[in-house]
Amino acid sequence: MLSMLRAAWLVFLHMFRKRETVQYPEERRPLPARWRGRIILSRDPDGGERCVACYLCAAACPVDCISLQATQDESGRRYPEFFRINFSRCIFCGFCEEACPTYAIQLTPDYEMSEYMRHALVYEKEDLLISGQGKYHGYNFYRVAGMAIGGKDKGEAENEEPPVDVRSLTL
Amino acid sequence: MIEIVRHLVIIFGLLFVLTTVSAGLIWLERRLLALWQDRYGPNRVGPFGLLQVAADMIKIFAKEDWIPPFADKPVFVIAPTIIMVATFLSFAVIPFTPGIEVVSLDIGLLFFLAMSSLGVYSVVLAGWSSDNKYSLLGGIRAAAQMLSYEVFMGLSLMGTVMLAGSFNIRDIVEAQRGLWFCIPQFFGMVVFFIAGVAETHRLPFDLPESENELVAGFHTEYSGIKFGMFFVGEYLGITLISALITALFFGGWLGPLLPPVVWFALKTFFFICLFILLRATYPRPRYDQLMAFGWKVMLPVALLNLVVTGGILLAKGA
Ligand code: SF4
């Protein structure tokens, strides 16, 4: 009985404690450094789209919320014809970022994505693509990859030796 | 003519004030619970979040009022009104001040006990007509709990009746001019308070609802304004019990300096806050514990209080 009265008194005293609540829009808590938020598609240092439409992110996504269609431009560069992420399904696991071979898809610290309409959470490529390089600077997939595209033949990439002509080899 | 107008003003004034107060209590409860849990509670809508009440009202009126197809329609519709009507009727016998009272019944206290027993029907019928096992369980619990707590709720009040020599609540208040009954009737007050909490099925005695086992107990199937009526009925019940404790044990409107209305309101407010503090503090007991506590502890205490009070009165009188 006495302990019950004491309990009530202790609860009452909580009135004078510091509040735990963070008054969100006015007050914000610092985010952890590796916060995984809204997803973006970045560009390489030359301003080209980094994404090569390899589908690895779509395959890695555990909730299948990425959908894209690969296509090629006249120079042979692959890029996504459309790239769509349904953020109402995304669980912000970051697997897409891990899977991406070109640093194209990246998660950012933005988490304020509320919408009134559910379909407004489906982001198209225009919504995803940013003008900068995101978290990883100075990386251009086509400059280091051995693939031949318009204006860069095999063997001309950074740190790449010219290909060996097998017919020139003598025994 | 003037008399009739005066009565009508009092009646409708009371209806208005009580509805507003019980709606405001929703805000108060949320704020106080938050305070005691180191939170802020609703503080966005209007000053101090006061307009939260209005927002809640708009929401509850705009919600779909759904009656499940398997429910017993007439009973389902009438159940929530019973609790409102019974509680409002109980307020009729409470003297807020010497001037503000709907009717000064000589059997005022008995009338209140009768009305609070009628309130049980609301919960039981709601549980039964919903045709849902959780609701039914809630209804059954409510019936058992409220009937058994009713017994010593009545008994606990008899001490004050003996001291005042009347069932009229106004006379009881007047009889406390010298000494508030909370001192000679301390045990009666404690028992009545506990029974009152059980009667309004508030935490820690909210077994008819017990969200974590019965979904929402007797009002599981209710939505929209019907749910709102149960809700407001509950807060009306809190106000009623607080007002009664004030009138029966804490000298009603009596008090120095301030006008009687203010005294009554202040005391009632204190007990309402106490109700909320109970909710913030205690966990819900098991159902058999609740029953055992009622019959094995509360009833003997109430009886003993009655016998001792009677004995002392007899000895004095003789
Ligand atoms: S963060 Fe996870 S869930 Fe979201 S798109 Fe990437 S892989 Fe899919």
Ligand code: SF4
């Ligand atoms: S974002 Fe990365 S993983 Fe996804 S298709 Fe483009 S290049 Fe491939």
